[in-house]
Amino acid sequence: MGTYLITGATGGIGTAVAELLRERGHDLVLTGRSPDRLGELAGKLRTGAAHAATQSIAIAPGAPPAAAPGASITTVPLDLTEPRRIEAVLAGAELPGRLDGVIHAAGVVHLSPVAELEADEWMDHLSVNLVSAAEVTRLLLPALRAAGGHVVFVNSTAGLRANPEWSAYAASKFGLRALADSLRAEEPSLRVTTVYPGRTATEMQRRVRAQEGHPYAEDDFAAPGTVARVLVAALETPRDAVVSDVTVRPN
Numbered sequence: 001m002g003t004y005l006i007t008g009a010t011g012g013i014g015t016a017v018a019e020l021l022r023e024r025g026h027d028l029v030l031t032g033r034s035p036d037r038l039g040e041l042a043g044k045l046r047t048g049a050a051h052a053a054t055q056s057i058a059i060a061p062g063a064p065p066a067a068a069p070g071a072s073i074t075t076v077p078l079d080l081t082e083p084r085r086i087e088a089v090l091a092g093a094e095l096p097g098r099l100d101g102v103i104h105a106a107g108v109v110h111l112s113p114v115a116e117l118e119a120d121e122w123m124d125h126l127s128v129n130l131v132s133a134a135e136v137t138r139l140l141l142p143a144l145r146a147a148g149g150h151v152v153f154v155n156s157t158a159g160l161r162a163n164p165e166w167s168a169y170a171a172s173k174f175g176l177r178a179l180a181d182s183l184r185a186e187e188p189s190l191r192v193t194t195v196y197p198g199r200t201a202t203e204m205q206r207r208v209r210a211q212e213g214h215p216y217a218e219d220d221f222a223a224p225g226t227v228a229r230v231l232v233a234a235l236e237t238p239r240d241a242v243v244s245d246v247t248v249r250p251n
C-alpha cells in the first residue's frame with residue numbers, strides 16, 4: 001500500500017480522490033484550510049462513511065471494494081494563499097519520508113473581465129492555484145523521489161483555452177501545465193500527470209454558475225467521483241508508462 005498527500009482534500013474532487021484511495025487501503029495525508037472540515041472528512045473516511053455522490057461510483061473490476069481499516073489518515077491544515085508560509089507548516093507536520101503520490105486538487109476561481117480584475121485577485125489565483133502547487137511539490141520532492149512517486153496536478157480545460165472573464169484562473173492553470181511539463185522533464189524517477197477536468201459538480205462549479213448568473217444543476221456536469229476515477233486510473237497505470245495529460249469533460 002502507498003501513502004498519498006492530497007491538497008484540497010475537503011473539496012469535491014479532492015474528497016472523491018481520497019475516498020477512492022482509501023478504499024484501496026492507502027495511507028492518506030489530507031490538507032485543506034479548515035481543521036474542523038479536515039477532521040470531519042478523516043472521520044468519515046476512517047469509518048467508510050463516504051458521501052453519497054462518490055459512494056455510488058462503481059469501483060473498477062478487480063479493485064478492492066471496501067476501506068482497509070488499518071491504513072492511517074493524517075490531517076494537515078494548510079492555507080495556500082501565502083506560499084511563503086508553507087515550508088514552516090510542512091516542517092511541523094511530521095510527514096512521512098516516502099510519498100507515493102501528491103495530488104494537487106486545491107483551487108480557487110473568481111470570474112471577472114480583465115478591465116475589473118485587480119492585482120489582489122490575480123495574486124490570489126496565482127498563489128493558490130500555481131505558486132503553492134510548485135512550493136508544495138518542491139518541499140515534498142525528497143519524499144517523492146524516495147518512493148519513485150507520482151505527482152498529479154488537477155488542472156482545468158480553462159488551462160487549455162482562456163475564455164472571457166476567466167483570465168486569472170486560466171493563467172494560473174496554463175502555468176500549472178508548465179510546472180507539470182518541466183517537472184516531468186527534470187525528475188525522471190517520478191511520474192507526472194496533468195488532469196484537465198471540464199465542468200464538474202462541486203461547490204466551485206456552484207459558485208461559478210452563480211457568478212455567471214445561471215442556475216446550478218448537478219446533473220449538467222461531470223460527477224467528482226468520475227473525475228477521481230480518471231485520476232486514480234492514471235495513478236494505477238503500470239510503471240512502464242505514464243498518463244502525462246488527460247482531459248475529462250461532462251458528456
Ligand SMILES: NC(=O)c1ccc[n+]([C@@H]2O[C@H](COP(=O)([O-])OP(=O)(O)OC[C@H]3O[C@@H](n4cnc5c(N)ncnc54)[C@H](OP(=O)(O)O)[C@@H]3O)[C@@H](O)[C@H]2O)c1
Nearest residue numbers: 008010011012013033079080081106107156199200202204
Ligand atoms: N469544479 C469544476 O468544474 C472544476 C473544473 C476544472 C477544474 N477544477 C479544478 O479542480 C480542483 C478541485 O476543485 P473542486 O471542483 O473540487 O472545488 P471545491 O469543491 O471548491 O474545492 C476546492 C478545494 O480547494 C481548497 N482551497 C481553496 N482555497 C484554498 C486555500 N487558500 N488554501 C488551501 N486550500 C484551498 C478548498 O479548501 P477549503 O475546504 O479550505 O475551502 C477545497 O478543498 C481545483 O484545482 C479546480 O480548479 C474544477
